[in-house]
Amino acid sequence: MHKIFSFGFWNSIARLILRNRIIIIILISVATFLLSTQWKNMRFSYTEANLMPDDHPVNINYNDFLNKFGEEGNLILLGVQDSTIFTPEKFRAWNELTNKLSTYPEVDHIISPASLQELKKFEDPKRFEMVPVLDTASPDSIQLKQFENKLFTELPFYENLVFSSNSNTIQSALYLNKDLVNTKARKIFVLEELDPLIQEFEDKYGIDVRVSGMPYIRTLNAQNIVDEIGLFILAALFVTSLIFFFFFRSLRATLISMFTVCIGVMWAFGVIGLLHYEITILTALIPPLIIVIGIPNCIFLINKYQQEIKKHGNQAKSLQRVITKVGNATLLTNLTTASGFATFILTDSKLLAEFGVVASINIIAIFVLSLLIIPIIYSYLNPPKDRHLKHLNKKWIGGFVNWMENMVRNHRIAIYISSLVLLVASIIGIYTIKISGSILEDMPQNTTFFKDVKFFENEFDGVMPLEILIDTKRPKGVMKLSTLKKMDQLESFIQDIPELSKPLSVNRLVKYSKQAYYNGNPKYYQLPSSQERNFIMPYARNLSSSEGLMQSYVDSTGQYARITTFMKDVGTEQMEEIENDLLPQIQKIFPEDRYNVSLTGKALLFQKGTNYLVRNLIISLGLAIFLIAILMAWMFRSFRMIIISLVPNLLPLIVTAGVMGFIGVPIKPSTILVFSIAFGISVDDTIHFLAKYRQELKANNWKIKRSVYAALRETGVSMFYTSIVLFFGFSVFMISSFGGTVALGGLVSATLLFAMLANLLLLPSLLLSLERSIANKKVLKEPAMRIIETEEDDKDFNTEDNKN
8 A cells, every 4th residue: 555655646746746847947937036045135234143042041141241231242343463553654554544434323332542532630620530651643752752651661550451461462452332333334344444454554554453352253254154155165066077078078967967956056145135034154055955955866867767758768757757756765865854953943042943944945945846846857858868878877986886895795704803892992082072162163273363363372361251240239338438448359360360361440440540540650550448438538529430431341330340350262171170260269259148240241142152052963973873763763764773873873983083082172052063963864875775676585585695695786876876976065165264054065975985884884784794683574573654655666666658
């Protein structure tokens, strides 16, 4: 009954396709056009990808911080390590550059050496005022020398804000408008205004300007993603078409396949736009992924068509049999691949869920397009000539097939020992794997902006903000001297942590007030005593809080304060060590009954998000294995066959994980993706082999060895072809400038290569070794789905043909 239904269903599909070719062409054209209209909805993210759900405690803390102080990652830094900057011409030019930048609506305010102000005490009336350090727009060399000495020796308030405590490097800090920093305006400002101005300054004055800060890093990183999408698509098309042409030696077949996958890519972009998803580093991989996964579909369909033409020469019958006989196999392999991606949907990460939705939808879409477009196009073309069919008689592949058969026949013990050694070695390697939560690790390391990040790490101890939010539980509690002293105690502790920069807080202004009270003497840059505070307050009362520091580091009620420190780009383990050092100290300094203190900021958010994402990806891999095991159980209706089918697909994953440990590739969002993707694809080979094996068992009256070798010879070639396409197709990602994408491409390629060898050597060896327990009709019942055609199907075809 299953057989008749399967045959009848796919025969009906074949007739529907071939009898309605014009309608289907029109429908595909209309669908492509409609999806192309959705391209305009594609947008690139102007905020960091949120790796955790909104209701996660870490996100709740961060959003609470943003509600009180606004966007924290709004600082762009311009640094110069050049003594000639303090010459009149270049200093004036630097001043003009920062003045011009301050006129842009995207820039809220700028702190720059040329426009520095110092706090001065005045007696009548008693007040502090901010007055320019330089009282002229065109200082001469003597004035500049005096200014340079004063800056580095008398103004500790500006340490790590304007000058480096490690050297004579200076910087200008651009604070972007918080309302615009996460919009397209940031991208336009950085790429079209800031970069050209800096380039012009560098070319004219021969000064190397270093640029960094989270808005700048995010903008250039996003632009690199945009630039690489086109590069990946072209590279994937070139590599897969080259391999395809090498196999088929037919320009026509190659062009038809390329046309099919190009439509698939257009649909992929359309689906992203239709769902209003943002282009992230993950969704950017989907178009080239569709090319790489779509080409094996084309190989199966075109290869079957040419085999049928060679067999009987009837084009109509060949096209019908292509759809009917290959439909089940390609549908099933695409379903298993799509299910590997679909498991990401079940995670709590929005980033992963969107990737899973788009990838799984488009994998099924490329299957449908292949099944429709290839037979329809060939129906309008003349049948292939003999020269197009020569590749079917390749002799060079025979050596590979003979080697596989010889290994399985005569060297099974060697195969088992090799597999066991690989397993043990891989488990050892797995124990050395580390988890990485570095924000910059995957970013292009050969770019100027990455080198600039390292420059600022060396000079200013980092650019990644780590925030400490302090709730004093009472209005105006921040400015109480007891609170300020506790903050100062914590800041001193932070300064002793090598990975953290000198903190910024309201304490700087309070200390500066005491220094100003003592006529600018830098040795008085410290918190005032309670007695001194009474003397200083009449002067400080009239000090405008509009200078930025009070507003930025104390909320309007005076109940909440923040301490900001900048981190070097450290991994997850170091970040956890820093957190473990800070939290006990915070609890010790700020009693929980009087204060609520929390750690937050983008650096911590990313590290926590990475750990969360890795856990979710491991769960998704488990789900992928479970779903595919259920699928295999439904197909073969045998528990033993599930175990046998999973072994050659799990071993490559373990080997890859071991290799990662030995070569030092950490577990991170980009590399953990490898396992779900590779497992979903590699299991296709197992399905093909086991389906053919079961068919051969029935044909050979349950003779095991003959069936295994026949299945190996029959499926080995197609498995080799598709594995080669997938290997080189995924290797395309290794041209990326993003470390994570390079690792993803290399590891998936290696895993699929391991999986091919496991399915061609280990799987048949297991079947032969366990033949007594699995090779009987009770274990191998009639499958729930007919995957590969049988002789009986051919009879059914002939009956149908005679009726027509």
